[in-house]
Amino acid sequence: SGISALWENRHNTSAIAGAYSQNASVSSASIYLTYSGYQTNPSPLIVKRKSKITLSLINQDGKRCIQTFTIPALHIEKIIPVGSSDTIEFTTPENPGTIDFICSMGMYRGSIQVI
Numbered sequence: 001s002g003i004s005a006l007w008e009n010r011h012n013t014s015a016i017a018g019a020y021s022q023n024a025s026v027s028s029a030s031i032y033l034t035y036s037g038y039q040t041n042p043s044p045l046i047v048k049r050k051s052k053i054t055l056s057l058i059n060q061d062g063k064r065c066i067q068t069f070t071i072p073a074l075h076i077e078k079i080i081p082v083g084s085s086d087t088i089e090f091t092t093p094e095n096p097g098t099i100d101f102i103c104s105m106g107m108y109r110g111s112i113q114v115i
Contacts, residue, residue, distance in 0.1 A: 025115060028054040031101075033062030033069065033080055038101070038110040046113045047092050053112075058085040068104035077104075 025048045032039040047053050057069050059080040070077045071090075080086050092099070092114050099112040 025051075026053075027051060028056070030056045030058060031069070031110065033057065033059040033066050035061050035063065035066075037066070037108045040110060044113055045111070046115060049092055049096055049114050050094055051092050052089060053092055054087060054089050056085060056087050059083065065103040065105040066108050069101060070104060071099060071101045073099060 024042075025046045026042060027047070029045050029047075030041045031045075032041070057078060057080045059067060059082050061082060062080075063082055067081060068077060068079050069088075073093075074090055076088055076090060078086055078088055092112075096114050099114060100109060101111065102109050
């Protein structure tokens with residue numbers, strides 16, 4: 001299922017799009033801040049438009065700029081020191097698309113897909 005279906009149909013773009021749209025959207029997720037970047041659970045992070053979302057931000061060992069979690073389009077910024085965690089809540093936009101999140105310097109990035 002899932003990944004094996006994508007691999008078997010990797011040249012069939014409609015199969016890939018179908019598999020992507022079948023991923024369950026979530027109303028809550030975890031984002032781990034690590035020395036090598038952001039890791040989301042679930043991955044990919046897919047949410048429905050116009051829905052309330054709760055993100056748990058957990059800084060496992062992310063130092064320096066990655067401690068500042070920022071969603072520029074939504075004017076959200078949280079500083080999560082190493083070894084601590086925090087939660088943010090927001091309502092997703094009306095239109096489908098991508099919400100990018102970054103560190104304070106723009107070096108580390110991730111995204112939330114809005115469907």
